[in-house]
Amino acid sequence: MSMTCNGFRGLAPTEFRPGPGVNVIRGGNAQGKTSLLEALLYLVTSKSHRTNSEADLMQYGQRGFQIRAAFQRNDREVRIEANWWDNAKRFKVNDVAQTRISDILGKVHLVFFSPEDVDLVRGSAAQRRRFLDMEISQIAPAYLHALQQYRQALRQRNELLRRPPVDPVQLDVWDAQLAAHGETVQAERDGFVNQLNTWAADVYSRIADGEPLRLRYRPDIRAGATFTDVLRNARGSDLRQGVTTRGPHRDEVEIEVAERDARRFGSQGQQRTAALALKFAELELIRARCDEYPLLLLDDVLSELDADRSQRMFGALNGAVQVILTTTDLTDHDGLYGADCTFFRIQEGRLDTD
Amino acid sequence: MLVDSPAVDRLVEAFRRLPGIGKRSAERLALHVLSAPADLAAGLSHAIEDARRRVKRCSVCRNLTEDDPCRVCADDRRDHRTICVVEAPAGAMAIERGGAYRGVYFVLHGVISPLEGVGPDELGIDALVKRVEEEGIEEVIVATNATVEGESTAMYLSRQLTPLGARVSRIAHGVPMGGGLEFADDVTLGHALQGRTTL
Ligand SMILES: [Zn+2]
Numbered sequence: 001m002s003m004t005c006n007g008f009r010g011l012a013p014t015e016f017r018p019g020p021g022v023n024v025i026r027g028g029n030a031q032g033k034t035s036l037l038e039a040l041l042y043l044v045t046s047k048s049h050r051t052n053s054e055a056d057l058m059q060y061g062q063r064g065f066q067i068r069a070a071f072q073r074n075d076r077e078v079r080i081e082a083n084w085w086d087n088a089k090r091f092k093v094n095d096v097a098q099t100r101i102s103d104i105l106g107k108v109h110l111v112f113f114s115p116e117d118v119d120l121v122r123g124s125a126a127q128r129r130r131f132l133d134m135e136i137s138q139i140a141p142a143y144l145h146a147l148q149q150y151r152q153a154l155r156q157r158n159e160l161l162r163r164p165p166v167d168p169v170q171l172d173v174w175d176a177q178l179a180a181h182g183e184t185v186q187a188e189r190d191g192f193v194n195q196l197n198t199w200a201a202d203v204y205s206r207i208a209d210g211e212p213l214r215l216r217y218r219p220d221i222r223a224g225a226t227f228t229d230v231l232r233n234a235r236g237s238d239l240r241q242g243v244t245t246r247g248p249h250r251d252e253v254e255i256e257v258a259e260r261d262a263r264r265f266g267s268q269g270q271q272r273t274a275a276l277a278l279k280f281a282e283l284e285l286i287r288a289r290c291d292e293y294p295l296l297l298l299d300d301v302l303s304e305l306d307a308d309r310s311q312r313m314f315g316a317l318n319g320a321v322q323v324i325l326t327t328t329d330l331t332d333h334d335g336l337y338g339a340d341c342t343f344f345r346i347q348e349g350r351l352d353t354d
Numbered sequence: 355m356l357v358d359s360p361a362v363d364r365l366v367e368a369f370r371r372l373p374g375i376g377k378r379s380a381e382r383l384a385l386h387v388l389s390a391p392a393d394l395a396a397g398l399s400h401a402i403e404d405a406r407r408r409v410k411r412c413s414v415c416r417n418l419t420e421d422d423p424c425r426v427c428a429d430d431r432r433d434h435r436t437i438c439v440v441e442a443p444a445g446a447m448a449i450e451r452g453g454a455y456r457g458v459y460f461v462l463h464g465v466i467s468p469l470e471g472v473g474p475d476e477l478g479i480d481a482l483v484k485r486v487e488e489e490g491i492e493e494v495i496v497a498t499n500a501t502v503e504g505e506s507t508a509m510y511l512s513r514q515l516t517p518l519g520a521r522v523s524r525i526a527h528g529v530p531m532g533g534g535l536e537f538a539d540d541v542t543l544g545h546a547l548q549g550r551t552t553l
Contacts, residue, residue, distance in 0.1 A: 153502045159468035170466065170473070173509040177502050 007065035009035035010349040019342035025326045027346035033326035037297045043067045044110045054084045071108045109294030113279045121271040128253040146184035153177035179227035185248045193217035199281035206316040220250035272304045298325040416461040433457045435492040465503040493521045500527040
C-alpha cells in the first residue's frame with residue numbers, strides 16, 4: 001500500500017509507504033497521527049470518523065484536498081483517488097470516476113479502531129446497530145440496499161402514524177415493506193454476529209488471558225415470530241405513540257465478558273478489550289468472505305491497554321495483517337512491537353521514517 | 355448574485371424548480387434567455403403557456419392529452435379490459451414505444467408517500483376502482499417503480515382491486531435484455547434471481 005495526500009487537515013503534502021506487518025507512527029499529541037489514519041479511512045469509505053463535513057477535513061486556507069492510494073488486493077492493484085474541490089466530492093477507482101460514491105464501499109477493506117470505539121461496548125444500542133450496519137454494508141451490498149429500503153419504509157410508516165385517522169390498508173402495505181426488507185436485515189445481522197462472536201471470543205480470551213467473551217444478537221422481533229404479526233399486534237401502541245415501536249431499528253447486540261453484561265458491569269479495561277476484540281474479529285470475518293485480510297488502523301490503542309494486554313494484543317495479531325498503529329509513546333520499551341516493525345515519526349504534520 | 359436584479363433572481367428560482375436543474379444550470383439558462391434575442395424568451399413563454407392551456411388530464415386514464423378522452427382511451431382496437439398502471443406519463447410513453455402492449459393505461463401522477471402528503475386520493479385511485487367495478491376489467495398490470503413507495507402502491511392497488519374480481523399483476527424487475535449479467539448491479543441481479551421463472 002502507498003498513499004499520498006495534499007491539503008488534508010494539518011498534514012504537509014505527504015507520501016506514506018508503510019511496510020508489510022506492523023507500522024508504528026510515533027508522535028506527540030495533535031501532530032497529525034490521527035489525520036493520517038483518517039485520510040485512509042476517508043479514501044476507502046468516503047467518510048471520516050470525526051466529522052460529516054468535508055470542509056472540516058480541508059486544510060486552513062485551502063480550497064480542497066486530494067488523497068490517492070494504491071492497494072494490493074489479492075493479485076490485483078486497486079487505486080483509489082478522492083478529490084474534494086469547491087464543495088464537490090469526486091472519487092475515482094482505477095482512474096474511473098464513480099458516479100455513486102457508495103460504489104466505492106467494498107473496493108478495499110479496512111478496519112479502524114480508535115479510543116472512542118469503547119462506546120461500542122459502553123454506549124447505547126444505537127451505536128452497536130450503527131457498527132453492524134457499517135460493517136455488514138462493507139461485505140454485503142444486498143444488506144445496504146435492504147437497510148436503505150427498510151429505513152425509507154419506516155420513515156413513511158411513521159409519517160402515516162402521525163396523521164390520524166390512519167387508513168389500516170395503508171398500514172398493511174407499509175408493514176409488508178418493513179417485513180420484506182427487515183427480514184433481510186435481521187438475517188444478515190444474525191449471521192454476522194454469530195460469526196463475529198466466534199472470532200471475538202477467541203481474540204478476547206487471548207488478550208484478556210483466558211477470560212470469556214460472548215456476543216448475542218437480540219433482534220427486537222425474535223426468531224420464529226412472524227414479522228407482520230408482531231407489527232399488527234403492536235399497531236395499537238404504534239397508533240397511540242405515533243411511531244413504529246417494533247422492528248430491527250430496536251435491535252440489540254449483547255456483549256458479555258466473564259458472563260456478565262459488559263455494558264453495565266464491565267471494567268474500563270474489559271470494555272476496551274472487548275471493543276478491540278470486536279474489531280480484530282472483523283479482520284477474520286472479512287478474510288473469510290473476501291479471501292484476504294483488510295488493512296488494520298489502530299489509533300492510539302496502546303494508551304488504552306496495560307503492558308500485558310498490549311503484549312498479548314500483538315501476539316493475537318496474524319502476521320499477514322498489515323497494521324498501521326499510532327502512539328504517543330516515543331520509545332519501544334521491552335521490544336513491544338516485535339522485530340519486523342517499520343517505524344515512522346510525525347511532527348507538525350510532517351511524516352518521516354524513523 | 356448573478357445580476358443586480360430581483361427579476362433575474364426570480365427567473366433563476368423558477369428554473370430551479372424544474373427537475374434535474376441545479377443552481378448552476380438555472381443560472382446558465384437564465385443568462386442565456388436574457389442575452390439571446392427577445393423572441394426566444396417570448397417564444398418560450400408562449401410555448402409553455404400554450405401547451406399548459408391545451409394539455410389536460412384524460413378524464414378516463416389521467417394521462418396528459420389535448421383531446422379528452424386521449425388517443426389511447428378512444429382507440430377501439432385496443433384491449434380496454436387490460437389496464438397498465440404507471441407512476442407518470444413517461445412510463446406510459448416508454449411502454450408505448452415498446453409497441454407490444456395493446457391494453458390501456460392509468461396514470462397515477464405519483465406514488466403513495468405519506469412523507470410528501472400523497473395518499474390514494476391524490477393519485478385518483480377511487481377513479482381506477484370505479485373503472486374496474488363498472489367496466490369488467492380483467493387484468494390490472496401495476497408498473498410502478500421498484501422503490502418502497504412503488505411497491506407499497508402496487509400492494510395497495512392489489513388490496514383494493516383483487517376483491518373486485520380483477521387479476522392484479524406486477525411487472526418483473528430484473529436484468530435488462532441484451533445486457534450481460536456482468537453489467538447488472540448486485541441488487542438488480544438479486545431481484546432477478548428472486549423473481550426467476552420455471553422453464
Ligand atoms: Zn386516456
